[in-house]
Amino acid sequence: MNRPAGNGDEPRKVIGNQPKTARGEATRKAIIDAAERVIGSKGYYDASIGHITSEAGVAQGTFYIYFKTKEEVFSELVLEMGRMLRFTLSEATQGIEDRLEAEKAGLRAFLKFVKDHPDLYRIVQEALFVDPEAYRAYYRSFVDGYRVGLVAAQEAGQVVEEDAEILAWALMGISRSLGERLVIFGTETPIEELVTTAYNLIANGIKP
Amino acid sequence: MNRPAGNGDEPRKVIGNQPKTARGEATRKAIIDAAERVIGSKGYYDASIGHITSEAGVAQGTFYIYFKTKEEVFSELVLEMGRMLRFTLSEATQGIEDRLEAEKAGLRAFLKFVKDHPDLYRIVQEALFVDPEAYRAYYRSFVDGYRVGLVAAQEAGQVVEEDAEILAWALMGISRSLGERLVIFGTETPIEELVTTAYNLIANGIKP
DNA sequence: GACAAGCATGAATACTGGTTCATGTTCGCG
DNA sequence: CGCGAACATGAACCAGTATTCATGCTTGTC
The missing domain is CATH 1.10.10.60 (Homeodomain-like)
Structure with missing residues (x-):
């Protein structure tokens, strides 16, 4: 001993x-x-x-x-996925000045990513049951990114003065739902059409 | 034989x-x-x-x-849940003339339902893996209800002329996301606040 | 008050699948 | 070379658990 x-x-x-x-x-x-x-x-x-x-x-x-353990690979997978997605998104919005344009580009990149990695999407969903902490961390970091962008835009007077946290969740919900429609429900709608419709909804919804 | x-x-x-x-x-x-x-x-x-x-x-x-089988109770549970939710929502919007007001009442009722039945929420999520067909049916019927309302409102000139199906998914995504925040992320935001913020977003987002 | 269909029991079955372990194999370094 | 640490193997172990089954109880009916 x-x-x-x-x-x-x-x-x-x-x-x-x-x-x-x-x-x-x-x-x-x-x-x-x-x-x-x-x-x-x-x-x-x-x-x-x-x-x-x-x-x-x-x-x-x-x-x-x-x-x-088996759980451990899974957790690592979820982490990895979060990293990949965040990287893809920051990559896609890099250098775009106009915040609304960045929003659009982010949405487009997200839907593309989801479409290209349908498996990854399901893995994150399942994390809610296998590793809830990882699941929460995943969405928390996602929504945090969203919120920071919104707050900045609010300070620039480009976005309505609502609670940015709630707004972020709502907007994230739109992306997620359209992504799910693509992957889980296998619809064939072109991504550009989704982007346009969602963008109009969002742009009108959050303008001051 | x-x-x-x-x-x-x-x-x-x-x-x-x-x-x-x-x-x-x-x-x-x-x-x-x-x-x-x-x-x-x-x-x-x-x-x-x-x-x-x-x-x-x-x-x-x-x-x-x-x-x-074990799967069978589960499927029945998911079905039951869909029925309960649809009943609650139709109950809550019964007799409301103005469509936007109905939307607001529906959102409020949904969040309240989710908050009162946190378990049920997780069960539906898990259906994606245990009984995907039931999962899809659940959301399909949810989104269909949404879409029908939107189309009617479009015909009355109260809602912008975007693809109602896509719009329905996007709006459903907002509700779902806020509901998840409540149940999975255990935030204490009063429902009324969520409803107000989301309503403003939606109302501005879909007005013609 | 006895018969049968419906209902209830819980021990036994059967099998899956995560984890361990004793035994090799590889490979860089002195 | 040849030694040791890192890596690899796959058969065996074992715990958990969905499902079955032979037996027994309830209850309404004639």
């Missing part, structure tokens, strides 16, 4: 075991990618570790070298 | 076994109610038949007198 002094009880709360070589890095990535495909298509509960590892081309035990 | 002629292959697609006496009726209802509570709080996959039946105060085997 002896051990070096100056050590806490927990081994520094590392997420899974970080690989130390390029080889391990590659394997870990292969597993995450496989998990994305398998969980995305079958859902979390129907996706077994066996499915994931065989899709990744490794043995079942290998999974546990990199992840402590 | 002989059987009476004039019979299809399927035994009339009865959902579960309908009880024939008041006693059975009561037991069946007790199980559904228990399922609502247990699945609502633990989620579908963590809610075992054992949990549900013990919550209902019956033996495990009793469950299978009334439902063929």
Whole structure:
């Protein structure tokens, strides 16, 4: 029961075991990618570790070298997804001066992203049940971005003086709903049409 | 392999076994109610038949007198939920002449319903994975109601001439998002405040 | 008051699937 | 080389749980 002094009880709360070589890095990535495909298509509960590892081309035990539990890959997936989406959006609105135009570009980029990654969409939804904390963090960060933009626009007198937090949730709801229609309900409406209609609604709805 | 002629292959697609006496009726209802509570709080996959039946105060085997599978109670729950919500909304907007006022009343009723039934909200969300067909039907019927109202208002010249289907999805998204904020994110904003802000957004957004 | 259909029981079944482990294999470095 | 740390294997373990089943109870009816 002896051990070096100056050590806490927990081994520094590392997420899974970080690989130390390029080889391990590659394997870990292969597993995450496989998990994305398998969980995305079958859902979390129907996706077994066996499915994931065989899709990744490794043995079942290998999974546990990199992840402590099944839940852990999932959480990481959700995090990754949030990062990707935020990156895509900031990329798409980079350098656009007019705030309303930026809004439009963001909406368009969001719908495109969702359409290109239908699996990712479902994964985030399922996080509400598998990892509620990750789910909340995902939407919180999304809505925060929205809110900051709105507040700035309000200060510039371009947006009506309503509670920016509530407004942000409402606007996010529009994007999300149209995205869901695309992915879950498989409608064929061109994205540009959705963007135009939603943009008019939003622009008229929030102008001062 | 002989059987009476004039019979299809399927035994009339009865959902579960309908009880024939008041006693059975009561037991069946007790199980559904228990399922609502247990699945609502633990989620579908963590809610075992054992949990549900013990919550209902019956033996495990009793469950299978009334439902063929675990999925079946769940589907019935989702259906029931859709019915309840639609009833509540039509109740709340009954007899309101002005369409915009009706919209406001509907929004208020929706948020109140969601707040009073947080479990039900999560159950519908989970249906996307457990019974996608039920999930789609739920939202389809919701959005259809919305669309019909919008089209009527457009014909009366009260609403802008945008695609009513898209508009309906967007507006539904606003309600849903604010409802989710209430239930999943546990914010304490008074419903009336949400209604006012959202109403202004919607009213300005869709006026011709 | 006995018969049968409906209802109820809960132990046994059957199987899935997450996790562990004892045993290799790879590979960079001295 | 050859040593050790990192990585990989896949068979076995085991806990949980949906579903079945043989048996027993209730209740209304003739």
